[in-house]
Every structure is written in structure tokens, then in C-alpha cells.
Amino acid sequence: MPDNKQVNRLRFLADKWLSGRMSATEKAEFDQWYNTFDDTTWVEQRDESVEELRERLYQNIISRQSVPVTDGKQIPLWAKLSAAAAILIFIAVTGWLYFGKQPVTQITYQPKPYKEILPGGNYAVLKLSNGKQIDLDAATKGPLSYDKAEAVSKTTDGAIAYQKGRVTDGGAMAYNEIATKRGGIYTVTLADGTKVMLNSSSSLRYPVAFKGNQRRVQLTGEGYFEVAKDKNKPFIVETAQQSVTVLGTHFNVNSYADEPSVKTTLLEGKVKVAGLNSSNTEILQPGQQAVLMKTKFSVKQADIDEATAWTNNDFIFRNETLESVMRKISRWYDVDITYQQDAQRALRIDAEIVKSKKLSAILSILEESGKVHFKINDRSIVVM
Numbered sequence: 001m002p003d004n005k006q007v008n009r010l011r012f013l014a015d016k017w018l019s020g021r022m023s024a025t026e027k028a029e030f031d032q033w034y035n036t037f038d039d040t041t042w043v044e045q046r047d048e049s050v051e052e053l054r055e056r057l058y059q060n061i062i063s064r065q066s067v068p069v070t071d072g073k074q075i076p077l078w079a080k081l082s083a084a085a086a087i088l089i090f091i092a093v094t095g096w097l098y099f100g101k102q103p104v105t106q107i108t109y110q111p112k113p114y115k116e117i118l119p120g121g122n123y124a125v126l127k128l129s130n131g132k133q134i135d136l137d138a139a140t141k142g143p144l145s146y147d148k149a150e151a152v153s154k155t156t157d158g159a160i161a162y163q164k165g166r167v168t169d170g171g172a173m174a175y176n177e178i179a180t181k182r183g184g185i186y187t188v189t190l191a192d193g194t195k196v197m198l199n200s201s202s203s204l205r206y207p208v209a210f211k212g213n214q215r216r217v218q219l220t221g222e223g224y225f226e227v228a229k230d231k232n233k234p235f236i237v238e239t240a241q242q243s244v245t246v247l248g249t250h251f252n253v254n255s256y257a258d259e260p261s262v263k264t265t266l267l268e269g270k271v272k273v274a275g276l277n278s279s280n281t282e283i284l285q286p287g288q289q290a291v292l293m294k295t296k297f298s299v300k301q302a303d304i305d306e307a308t309a310w311t312n313n314d315f316i317f318r319n320e321t322l323e324s325v326m327r328k329i330s331r332w333y334d335v336d337i338t339y340q341q342d343a344q345r346a347l348r349i350d351a352e353i354v355k356s357k358k359l360s361a362i363l364s365i366l367e368e369s370g371k372v373h374f375k376i377n378d379r380s381i382v383v384m
Contacts, residue, residue, distance in 0.1 A: 005350060008365065012314075012352035021312065117359035117379065120200060120332045122158045123184030129174035129208065136160065136178075136186060149174055150208045161189035162208060173211055179203035180221075182334035185310075190217075193228035194235060199310050200331035201256070222254045224311045227269075238276075242292050245272045251284075252307050258327060262292040265307040273297065315353045315362075322347040322372060326383065333359045339383045347371050 013030050016022045022030065126134045126144065134144055141154050151163035160178070178188050180198050187197045191209045198204055202221025215235045227235045229248025237244040239255035241262050249269025255262045264273050266284040274281040278295035289302035309316035310328075317325050323345035326337045332355060339345060353365055363374045363381070375382040 008351055008353075008368070011365070012354065015354040015357075016314075117333050117335060117376070119356055119358065120183035120185065120334070122186055124178050124180045124186035124198065126152070126160065127177045127179070129176060150176065152176070152208070159187040159189065162191040164189075164191065164193055173207040173209070175205055176208050177203060177205040182331050190215075190228075192230065192233075192235075195226040197224040197311055199223065219253060219255060221256050222252070222310070224250075224252045224308060226250050240276075242276055243274050245274070246270070252311075254307075256327075259324075260293065263289055263307070264292075265289045265302045265304065267304060267308070310355070313355045315351065315355055317349045317351045319348050319350060321345060322349055322383070325349050325351075325366070326381070329359075329362060329381075333362075334379065335359065336380045337383065338380065344372060344383050 010033070013022070013026060013033070016026055017030065122137065124136045126136055128134070128145055128147070128150060130147070132145075136154065139154050141156055144152050144154055144160065152160055154160050178186060178198065180186055180200055180202050182201050184200055185198060187195065188204065188206075189195050190206055192215055194215070196204055196217075199222035202219070202223060204217055204219055204223060206217040210233065213233055215230070215233050216238065217236070218238045220239065223237075225235075225237065225246075227246050227248050227250070231247050235246050235248070237246075237253060239253065239262060240257070241255065242264070244251065244253060244264055246269060249271060250267040251269070251271055252265045252267070253262070254265075264271065264284065266286055266288055268286050270286075271284050272281060273284065273290045273292070275292060275295055275297065280295065280297050282290050282297045282299055284290055284299065287302055287304065288299055289307065291298045291300065303318060306316045306318050315325075315328065329335070330337050349366065349369065349371075351365060351369075353362055359381075360376065363376070367373055373384040375384055
């Protein structure tokens, strides 16, 4: 019988399969699971065997896709994957109701009619150098400013990009700022070709064209950077507590004011992190994470998947405190969190969930741990 962690993982794979965002590693895991699905430990004594379940679900998904089934012919790989996905979805929906004896816990809803809280999306506001503010969600594709000095456009994929190669050595620098609120993320490509993805409740201030011997930007909240290489002009990311200096690399900086530490995670290249309130500095190698608490750095091996999960539209919680989990949920769904007991904040959570789900579905999955329950009141969540 699968435990809660296995069911959660299979649900996560099902959601990734449906959204078409499976990595090569996840596909390999998916195939391995499917090839061993007929293990009798997956079922108890029910009216339907696993083989019967698989056949029923396969026929169901095939019929919904209007795909002819011919006796005696080999099932195409894509059809096999569709059947496997159907089985995974079945697990995701039924959970313990079929595969175990423990009941599936439910969210405690308020008696009055309740409106579902939807996940966030591509929402941000761009502030131009002249003070004009542009709602990027409402803006149409194409030029956002007709000032030749700024040259910024909204792209077909819903991001914004500045005219590449706009690097100047003369005149005063003009700055723009992009900001997301709770429930928003956004991607911007700067004039040097650097790509920055902002998480919810974050902002980035940057020059519309870089000049001089460095490229300097200011970040609040969280951002994932893919820095364009330029060995003559280091790229510097400043937060309220530290600076990160690079020549060209991929890294993530989590610097929310309500988090207990600032975390810098390096995926490739090399970066130097320096505390602004101390003389401490650290050089990171790929796969490492620097954690700044007050004025002290510690360096450890990073969990890259966890640190960058938000860039793939996922939540990954690995032995994470409930308080930390709920801060992330609060930012993404634009809700407030209250606790009936302070001790609940320290509860440890393990879960992998796609962020495209409605809030109620996210909370249902967290409740399956048996450690916590929730009550939804308008845009507030009570942890019970």
C-alpha cells in the first residue's frame, strides 16, 4: 500500500504530465512506475483488480480522445502514456479512498456560499522613468513606451523586453521598475540580454540602458536571474542585506523581508555574495546555496529543485515548516494567514504540488498529512 508521500508524488507527476511540463528525469520515473504498477501491494481486496482498473481507465481515456482500438495490435506509446496518466489521475482524485483505509480529510468550509480562490498569474506593474505606471496584464503586445530612450515592448509570450544592446557611456541613466503584487509573477529581459523572472510580491529596479563598467540592479522579494555574459562589466544584484556579483551565470535570490534569511542559490557559473552590513563574503560554486542570517553567511549544498520550483510553476516543500509553506501560499493566492495555535507554525511539511491548482485543492493536499486542517474565510485562511 502506498504511503502518503508516494501518493503525493504520483499526484504531482500526473499534474506535470497533464500540463506537458515533465522533465526527462520525471518521465523516467513515470515510466518506471507504470511498468511496475501491477504490483499487488497497490490494492486491497476490492471488487476491481488493478488489471481491471487499468483496462477501464484506459478504455475511458481512449474513448474520450476518440482513438480507435484494434484487437491484436500493439498499443502505441502515446496511448500507453495516456493510460498511465489516467491511472495517476485516478490516484490523484481518489487517494486513500481506493488505495488505503485512511479517510481523505476535507477542508472545513464556512456555511455560506464560497467563491473559489484561483492561483496567481502574469501580473505586474511597470513604472517608467517619467513616473508613468503601466498595468502589464492589461497592456497590449508591442511598444509600451514611445520614448526612444526606453525602447521597451510587451512580447508575444506575455513578458517585457528592452531593445537589446542598448549600452551607453554618456548621459544620465534612466531607471525603470517592475513590481509584482501577491498573486503575480513576471519576466523581463534587460537591455544587455539578461533575463529576470520575478516571483510574487517582488520588484526589480534597473537602468533602461547600462553604462560604465558595471551592470547594477536592485531587487526586493525573489528573482531568478539568467545573466548575459560580459567579462568587462560585472552584473550586481543588490538587496536590502547583501549584494551578488557575477559575470554571467544562472542563480536565484530569495530576499523577502518577512523571511528569516536571504538565500542565494547558484545553478551555473560563479558568484560572490557580500553582506552589506558586514565584511563577510562568500564565493559560490554551482549547486551551492549561501544563507545570510543577520550578518553571518553559511554555505551548504543546495536543493536546486526546491529553490527554483516557483520558476517551473510548482511548490516543493521538503521538511519545511508550515509557517514557511503558508507564507508562499499567501503570496501566490493573495490571502492572509492566521493560526489558532503558535505551535502549528513549526509543523513540518513534505509535499510537491503544481501551483496551477485552486487554493482549496492545495489545502486539501496539505491536510492529507493528518497534521493540520484549514478553514477558509473570504481571503483569509485559518490554520486549525
